[in-house]
Amino acid sequence: MTDRIILAFESSADETSVAIVKNGNEILSLEIATQIKSHQRFGGIVPEVASRHHIEQITLLVDAALTDAKLTYDDLTAVAVTYGPGLVGALLIGVTAAKTIAWAHGLPLVPVVHMAGHISAAQFVEPIQYPALALMVSGGHTEFVLMESEYEYVVVGDTRDDAVGESYDKVGRTMGLPYPAGKKIDEMAHQGTDEYKLPRALMNDGKLDFSFSGLKSAVINLKHNADQRDEELNLINLATSFQMAVLDILLTKTRQALKTYPVKMLIVAGGVAANQGLRDGLDQLLTEFTHTRLVKVPLQLAGDNAAMIGAAGDIAYRHGERASWDLNAKPGLDF
């Protein structure tokens, strides 16, 4: 059997990334150019700035990916690209680069949904066993995705308002931390106590939807009231209280999800899957579900990267998914 070698692109937000993935589970090269520094002084991603950086970086990263993998265009089987969801201008850079290369070299073009990419990063740890459930937690998403088989994605729980990563970033901003704040809050949360006792929404409804906006607003109000009284909040304890509330919500809902869907594998994926408290909490929770195996996407592949797009692209390619040359960026795309 000949190997499938996929050149993959990811440019939906503030990382420009190109990777070459073999047979969906082996990274031959992975290039990531992060733009975080350029967005930090604005406290979040500035779409125009993101697009400009993607344009500057993308062809350099293709060259680097081929060089690192010691391959040429002739070795490639297909080109895969994130076409949504994300920032339209940012997505368009990856889509245009992927189309151009696929067309010029006579390669099939495979469209990939960003979240399918995040989940497929589990393939780099071990083969996914089905049925599988993914806890997909990132700056843009907080959802449970049920997969009865490898090319079936059904969202069975979703956030009603903010995504969990977004609430980390907004709470971080309130605390005066640089964007993105998830990693820093996670570190601080291991050092304090639950002084502020923050609210948890939708905890006992037996359903799989999330809500984080009340929690975020509670932190903003605490800060506002403290400022009015000229008082200082204990930021270590605030980070701890916030993370304890987040973990309580995520773990309670995951317990409910595993009772509802007794799957063979639980995958935790997305930028927030790098959270140490969440990883430890899931290890602990899964001792209650001995028939379900936990796969945590590796820390360096939890955030946005093109290797995960290569892994999802390989599955889509094998299932005959092909984009035509008029493939467009879809900012509001769902599965």
Ligand code: KG4
């Ligand atoms: O998946 P990702 O790179 O981009 C999106 O698709 O959104 O996720 C980025 C998000 C940011 O909100 C960031 O603050 C959060 O992941 N994040 C974390 C941690 N590391 C990154 N959140 C909590 N704890 C972490 N250790």
Ligand code: ZN
């Ligand atoms: Zn992402």
